[in-house]
Amino acid sequence: MITVPIIVFPIGLLVALVALSFKIVPEYQRLVVFFLGRFQEVKQPGLRLVVPGIQQMRRVDLRVITMDVPSQDVISRDNVTVRVNAVLYFRVVDPEKAIIQVEDYYNATSQLAQTTLRSVLGQHDLDEMLVEREKMNADLQQIIDKQSDAWGIKVSNVEIKHVDLNENMVRAIAKQAEAERERRAKIIHAEGELQASEKLLAAANVISQNPQALQLRYLQTLNDISNENTTTIVFPLPIETIKGLFEKAPVKF
Structure with a gap:
């Protein structure tokens, strides 16, 4: 028992x-x-x-990890303060290094992404942050991937999500955009006036070389006026005709 x-x-x-x-x-x-x-x-x-x-x-x-990089206050090269956040895609390619070489590879990668985001974007102007995101994404991916390689981490992509501006800067950018639109409108209008003057000059040269063309244009203008609902018709006279009349009939005072 x-x-x-x-x-x-x-x-x-x-x-x-x-x-x-x-x-x-x-x-x-x-x-x-x-x-x-x-x-x-x-x-x-x-x-x-x-x-x-x-x-x-x-x-x-070993699966791809999606990490939201917290918003960071960044001072651009032209001294504009913005808040920027991003998303990071990475995965472990060497499990031995990921466990032995770093205490917490997830937290270490997050801290590295935050510091790199501030450092890289601080080297660019505000206009570059808003326009050249693809280039900055590539720079961030290359730098973070190189530094995290010792931890057995492979960074596949980095995407900047938002670049937040304060209200004063938003208004300033809106004014700048409006001024740019007005400038382009004036340039387009001036180019149109230049092209129109060139065409008129070419037409005048053609008419001056062929008097019959001026007579045809005169008759066409009369036809256009007669088709309109108007009670007054002005008959233009050539300048040469007017000069001849004044020469033959001198004015007496």
Whole structure:
């Protein structure tokens, strides 16, 4: 009666130990295993054996992580203060480095993204921040990826989401845009006047070389006037005719 518990207890403990030793690793994860505190191996997906107490393990997810970079106050190169936030896409490509080389790779990558965002955008003017986002995204991705490579991190993309301005700056930009539109309108109007004057000059040259063309234009103008509802018709006379009349009939006072 006394020997039964002594035999059953070690068997139950052994079964529990074996059950705890088997780990299921999904396809998107890796197990970083340590043997008595020293790195041993990175276990691949499947059913894996990890002996409790002797081996320790850390699970690492290899899927792409989407990280929202908190809004940062940035002073541009032309001394304009803006608030900028971004989104970062990265994943772990070396589980051993991600566990051994840095305490918390997620937090470390977040801090690195924040400092890099302030540093890179501070080297650009406000107009560049608003227009050349693709270039700045590429610069941010390259810098963050290079610095996080030692942690086994691969940064695939960085996107600037918002560049927030204060109300005074928004009004100033609106005034600048309105002035730019007025400037373009005046230039277009001046170009139109120049082209019109060139066409009129060309037409005058053609008419001066061919008097019959002037007579045809005169008759066409009379036809246009007769088709309109008007009670007054003005008959233009050539300047040469008017001069001839004054020369033949001198004015007496």
